[in-house]
Structure formats: structure tokens, C-alpha cells
Amino acid sequence: MALQVEFRDVTKEFPGTPPAVDRLSLTIEAGSILALVGPSGCGKTTTMKMINRLIEPSSGEIYLGDAPISHMPLKELRRMIGYVIQYVGLFPHMSVAENIAIVPKLLGWNKARIDARIDELLALVGLPPEHRARYPRSLSGGQQQRVGVARALAADPPVLLMDEPFGALDPITRVRIQDELLAIQSKVRKTIVIVTHDMDEAIRLGDKVAVLRAGRLVQHEPPVDILRHPKDAFVAELIGHDRLVKLLSTLPVASVMSEDAAPGEAPAVGREATLETAFLRMLDTGRDALAVEGGGSLHIRDLLRASIG
Amino acid sequence: MSLYDFLATRWEDILAVSWWHLRLSLMAVGLALGIGLPLGVLSHMNRLAAALVLNTVSIIYTVPTLALFGLMIPLLGIGVIPAIVAVVLYSLLPVVQNTYTGLANIDPNLREVAVGMGMGRLTRLFRVELPLALPVIFAGLRVAVVNAIGMVTLASLIAAGGLGDLIFRGISIMSWNLVIAGSVPVLVMALGADFLLKLAEQRLSRSREVAAP
Ligand SMILES: Nc1ncnc2c1ncn2[C@@H]1O[C@H](COP(=O)(O)OP(=O)(O)OP(=O)(O)O)[C@@H](O)[C@H]1O
Ligand SMILES: [Mg+2]
Numbered sequence: 001m002a003l004q005v006e007f008r009d010v011t012k013e014f015p016g017t018p019p020a021v022d023r024l025s026l027t028i029e030a031g032s033i034l035a036l037v038g039p040s041g042c043g044k045t046t047t048m049k050m051i052n053r054l055i056e057p058s059s060g061e062i063y064l065g066d067a068p069i070s071h072m073p074l075k076e077l078r079r080m081i082g083y084v085i086q087y088v089g090l091f092p093h094m095s096v097a098e099n100i101a102i103v104p105k106l107l108g109w110n111k112a113r114i115d116a117r118i119d120e121l122l123a124l125v126g127l128p129p130e131h132r133a134r135y136p137r138s139l140s141g142g143q144q145q146r147v148g149v150a151r152a153l154a155a156d157p158p159v160l161l162m163d164e165p166f167g168a169l170d171p172i173t174r175v176r177i178q179d180e181l182l183a184i185q186s187k188v189r190k191t192i193v194i195v196t197h198d199m200d201e202a203i204r205l206g207d208k209v210a211v212l213r214a215g216r217l218v219q220h221e222p223p224v225d226i227l228r229h230p231k232d233a234f235v236a237e238l239i240g241h242d243r244l245v246k247l248l249s250t251l252p253v254a255s256v257m258s259e260d261a262a263p264g265e266a267p268a269v270g271r272e273a274t275l276e277t278a279f280l281r282m283l284d285t286g287r288d289a290l291a292v293e294g295g296g297s298l299h300i301r302d303l304l305r306a307s308i309g
Numbered sequence: 310m311s312l313y314d315f316l317a318t319r320w321e322d323i324l325a326v327s328w329w330h331l332r333l334s335l336m337a338v339g340l341a342l343g344i345g346l347p348l349g350v351l352s353h354m355n356r357l358a359a360a361l362v363l364n365t366v367s368i369i370y371t372v373p374t375l376a377l378f379g380l381m382i383p384l385l386g387i388g389v390i391p392a393i394v395a396v397v398l399y400s401l402l403p404v405v406q407n408t409y410t411g412l413a414n415i416d417p418n419l420r421e422v423a424v425g426m427g428m429g430r431l432t433r434l435f436r437v438e439l440p441l442a443l444p445v446i447f448a449g450l451r452v453a454v455v456n457a458i459g460m461v462t463l464a465s466l467i468a469a470g471g472l473g474d475l476i477f478r479g480i481s482i483m484s485w486n487l488v489i490a491g492s493v494p495v496l497v498m499a500l501g502a503d504f505l506l507k508l509a510e511q512r513l514s515r516s517r518e519v520a521a522p
Contacts, residue, residue: 052425078427089422092517093440102436103426135517 002031002191003065003158005051010060012046012215020046022215024060028208030158031189035206035223037196037238043215044195048161051193052081064159079103082152082190086164088144090136096122096147097132103155121150124184142173149181153188162194166201178204199238203227203250211235224250228307244307249276253290253298256305262297266290269298275306315486323475327494330471333389333464334457334498337396341453345401346446349408350434362405370402374460378467392469396460400453407449411442444514451506458499462491 005028012021021043028034036044049055050062053074061068069077083089090099097118104114122129125146136144145165152160166174178201185192196202202209203223211218211226211234219231227247230236239246254271269278269290278290278298288300316323348366352359372380377399381391415438423437439446465473472491479487 049425054421054425075427075429078425081425083422083425085418085422087416087418089418091419091423091437091441093443102428106427106432137517 001156001158002189004028004030004063005159005191005193006063007047007050008061008063010047010050010057010062012043012050012055013058019058019215021050021057024215024217026210026217026220028191028193030065030191032207033185033192033194033205035194035196035202035209036212037199037202037209038212038218039238040197042212044197044212045163046215047212048163048193048195051159051161052078052083075106079106079155080157080159082154082157082160084145084148084152084160084162084165086167088136088141088148088168090144090147090151092136094135095132096127096134096136096139099136099147100151100154102151103157107155109155117154118150121153124153124187125150126180141169142177145169145177146180149184153184153190156188158191160190160192162192164195164197167196167198174201175204181205199240200246203246211238245276247275247306248279248303249274251275251306253278253292256302257292257296257298258302259296260299262289262291266297268293271296275303279303310486312486312489316490319490323490323494326470326472326475326491327498330461330495331458331498333393333469333471334396334454334461337393337461338400338450338453338457340393341397341400341404341457342450344397345404346408348401349405349446350412350439352405352409353412353438359409363409366402366405369398374399375463375466378463381467387467387469389469392461392464392467396457396464399460400457403449403452403456404446407445407452408442411445411449412438414445415441444510447506447510447513451503451510454502454506455499458495458502462495 007024007026010021010024011019013019024047026034036047038044046055050057051064051069053069056070061070063069064072064077064080091102094102100118100121101114104117109117118132119129122131127143127146127150131139131143131147136147139147148165152162166177169177182205194201194205196205203226206223208220209223209226210220211231213234219226219235224247226235227239227243227250230239230243236243252272252274253269256275257271266289267281267285267287269281270293279300281290282288282300290298292298345366348362352362369377374395377395378392381387381395385391385394419437419441420433423433428436461469461471462473462476464471465477472495475487475491479485479489479491
């Protein structure tokens with residue numbers, strides 16, 4: 001189950017500073033991932049924390065499904081929302097199992113149900129069942145963050161909030177755990193809000209990317225559209241000079257291929273492979289066309305269409 | 310009489326007095342824990358309470374221990390009860406202060422996660438905050454126990470018994486055997502308590518490093 005999250009004209013002002021979030025209207029479709037991205041201090045965390053009411057808006061309203069969250073009982077709301085933070089936030093005095101069991105216990109589940117759920121979640125995030133009894137300090141950063149995700153998913157909440165969840169991980173672990181998150185999402189289909197200041201992460205993870213600047217929503221579109229048409233110089237700079245390479249690495253072969261047959265002996269490429277992979281294969285083999293597995297072909301001319309869409 | 314002969318004839322007495330001494334000390338610290346822990350928690354939850362409680366216990370702590378026993382006489386007379394009250398008052402500071410500090414120094418991220426997961430105030434206190442503060446509270450408890458074992462020696466002055474009886478009688482009749490028979494057990498108990506509680510403290514923190522039993 002997932003629920004839509006909608007911001008309607010939400011502003012948050014802290015005394016003595018310009019608004020941290022300024023008249024934000026934004027809909028996060030049920031079961032989709034929104035990546036909130038922007039420079040430090042632009043209001044990402046504030047935006048996210050208003051969803052589980054760790055911060056109350058100064059004006060405007062946020063809806064969970066059809067319900068305005070300001071009218072929902074606070075604890076009930078929070079138990080419906082999984083929460084993952086950067087510095088892991090696992091409780092060091094609780095074992096992995098105890099950490100995961102927190103919200104189910106708060107909701108009054110019985111022991112058998114909690115135990116079964118813990119096993120299920122450890123399997124989902126790819127940790128061996130023996131890790132139940134371990135304490136967080138004895139786990140690697142990546143393992144801890146997997147437990148963090150398992151804990152947030154424990155009571156099967158419709159919404160998941162993640163504030164720079166992978167920020168402290170090394171780049172290799174980071175990419176792996178991003179892929180794992182996407183695999184998990186394809187099974188659980190939650191509404192996920194993930195805060196990051198890394199545009200690459202936003203592009204990899206987001207069904208849509210919301211770019212914030214000084215509390216204002218600058219652009220809110222699927223990653224491909226943001227890569228194709230950055231709204232202004234600020235967004236373009238966030239993306240970086242390799243915007244088109246990122247675009248190629250985001251789009252699948254299927255998006256621009258043609259149905260024409262490939263010339264004989266053309267090297268093969270999968271339909272779901274990225275255009276970056278395809279392009280590298282062309283450079284590698286010195287051929288200007290590839291045969292797409294399952295029929296059709298990709299010519300180097302087709303790549304030119306990628307940036308237009 | 311040689312020390313050896315002295316001990317050979319009197320060891321049962323000495324043991325009994327030591328046991329009483331230890332009981333007085335532990336009773337007082339137990340009470341101090343029962344009173345000080347809630348006071349520490351209260352101070353953590355309320356600024357006004359914090360100012361009031363922390364200042365009061367610090368002031369009590371600055372009264373010299375001998376004077377504290379003296380002050381008990383006009384208030385409560387002499388005997389076991391005033392002696393225990395004096396030791397309790399004196400033991401409050403390490404308990405209250407460490408409870409307060411332990412709770413205040415919890416990683417704010419962890420507190421926020423607890424709130425964000427939908428824990429109520431009390432659930433958070435018992436499931437998250439107190440367990441996280443436990444090592445610091447435990448260190449305060451250790452200080453209190455070691456202090457109390459030393460301080461109870463003076464309880465003899467207001468007729469509450471304990472090893473002070475042996476030491477002060479020994480001084481007045483100039484029996485060094487008696488003085489030694491009184492002070493060595495105090496020392497051994499204080500060092501022993503310190504050692505054991507430190508060990509327990511270490512095991513407590515280490516148990517959180519690896520895996521649950
Ligand atoms: N509790 C607070 N009191 C006052 N100002 C605050 C508070 N929390 C945030 N702010 C201000 O609101 C603005 C937005 O902060 P926020 O934490 O949402 O930024 P962020 O985008 O998450 O930044 P970062 O990438 O550094 O985490 C900042 O200017 C910050 O100083
Ligand atoms: Mg932030």
C-alpha cells in the first residue's frame with residue numbers, strides 16, 4: 001500500500017531568516033520516488049520533516065492521501081511513515097532485531113508476527129538471518145544502512161522518508177545500495193521521499209526529481225526531462241558539465257531504437273541496456289550500428305535523438 | 310597482643326561489623342538511587358526543576374561530611390536513621406548529576422529518530438533515553454558507592470555502628486590492632502566495590518559492541 005503525499009502552498013519560516021520553505025506546492029504520486037535535491041540550506045530537510053511533523057508548517061497544508069496531516073493524531077501519523085536518516089540513527093543499545101521491531105511493538109503486534117516480519121525484512125534488504133542478534137556497532141556502514149531501511153519498512157508504512165540515507169557511504173557501496181533500494185521498491189511500491197544533495201543519486205533513484213533553491217521549487221520533473229531541459233543555469237550547474245553523458249546513461253536503448261533490421265554481423269545490445277553502454281560498444285567495436293536483442297537496431301544517428309526526446 | 314593473635318580472636322566480630330558497614334553503605338546508596346534517578350530525569354525534562362535540583366544537591370555535596378553528620382543530631386537525633394539520611398543526601402549528587410548529564414548528552418539525532426518513529430514521551434524515556442544514558446548513570450553510581458563506604462566510617466560518631474567504631478575506639482585507647490582491624494576492611498571494600506562496578510560498567514558497554522547472547 002502507498003499513499004499520495006501532496007504539499008499545498010506550504011511555507012515554513014524560522015524566526016529571523018528568510019523562509020526555509022517558500023510556498024511549496026508539490027504532489028508525490030502514490031508508489032513513486034521523489035528525489036529532493038539542492039544545495040546545502042535550500043530547505044530539503046525542512047520539507048521532509050514537515051511530512052512526519054517533526055517540523056510544523058507556518059502556513060499551507062500537507063495531505064496524506066485525502067487527509068490533511070495537521071488533523072491526524074501525531075503518533076499515528078508517524079507510525080505510518082518510515083524514517084531513515086544519514087547518520088544511520090540505529091539505537092546502539094538495541095540489537096538489529098530490536099531496532100527493527102520498534103514500530104511493530106508500538107503498534108502492539110504479537111511476538112510471532114514481529115519475528116516473522118524481522119526475518120522477512122532481513123531477507124528483503126539482503127542481510128543473513130544471523131544478523132538479528134548483532135549490535136549496530138558491529139556492522140559495516142552499508143549493513144547498518146540496510147538495517148535502517150528494514151527498520152523503516154517494518155510496519156509496512158505507506159510512506160518512507162530518507163534524509164541523505166547513503167551520504168556517509170563510500171561510492172561503491174553507495175551505488176550498490178542504491179540499486180538495492182530500487183529492487184526493494186519494485187517489490188514494496190512505497191511513496192518514497194529521498195533527500196540528497198547529489199544530483200547523480202537523485203537521477204538514479206527518482207521517478208521525479210524536485211530541485212529546490214532557497215526554499216523555492218525550481219523544477220519538478222522526471223530525471224530525463226530535467227537532463228534534457230534544465231530550467232535555468234542553476235539547475236544546469238547542479239547537473240554538471242556531463243549532462244548529456246548522464247542522459248545517455250539514464251535512457252534505455254528501447255527509447256530511441258528503430259525497428260529496421262541491423263546490418264549483418266552488427267554487435268548485439270540488450271533493449272534495456274543504457275544508451276551509454278550502447279555508445280561505448282560502438283566506440284569499442286568501431287561500428288555505427290548495433291543489433292538490438294529481440295529485433296530492431298540502434299544506429300549512431302538514433303543517439304542524436306536522445307537529447308531531444 | 311600481636312596483630313595475628315588479635316585477628317585470630319576477634320575475626321568474627323570484625324567480619325560482622327564490616328558486613329554491617331557494607332549494608333549501611335549499600336542501603337544509603339540504594340535509597341539515593343531511588344530518589345536521585347527520578348530527580349535527574351525530572352531535571353532533564355524541566356528547566357526550572359533542573360536549576361532547583363542541581364543547585365540543591367551541589368550545595369549539600371559541599372557541606373563537609375563530618376558537619377553533615379553533626380547537623381543530623383538536632384534534626385533527627387542519633388542512630389542508624391540519621392546516619393543513613395546523611396549518606397543518602399551526600400550520595401545524591403553523583404546520581405542526580407550523572408543521570409542529568411547522561412540524558413542531556415544523548416545524540417540529538419537518535420532522540421529525533423525516536424520521536425519521528427512515533428514514540429511517546431515515556432516510551433522514549435524508558436526504551437531509548439535511559440538505556441543510552443545508562444553507562445554514565447552507572448559511573449555516578451560507582452562514585453556514590455565508593456564515597457558511601459568511606460563516609461559510613463563517620464556514622465560511628467552518631468552511634469550508627471560500622472567500622473568507625475573499631476577505628477575510633479582504637480584511637481582513643483591507642484590500640485593500633487583495633488585501628489587496623491577497622492580501616493583495612495574499609496579500604497578493601499571501597500577498592501573492591503570500585504573494581505567490581507568498573508568491571509560491570511565495561512561489560513555493559515562491551516555488550517553493545519558485538520552480539521546479543
Ligand atoms: N530549527 C531551525 N531553526 C532555525 N532555522 C532553521 C532550523 N532548521 C533549519 N533552519 C534553516 O532553514 C534553512 C533550510 O534548512 P534545511 O535543514 O532544510 O536545509 P537542507 O536543504 O536540508 O540543507 P543540508 O543539505 O545542509 O542538509 C537553512 O537556512 C537553515 O538554517
Ligand atoms: Mg538536510
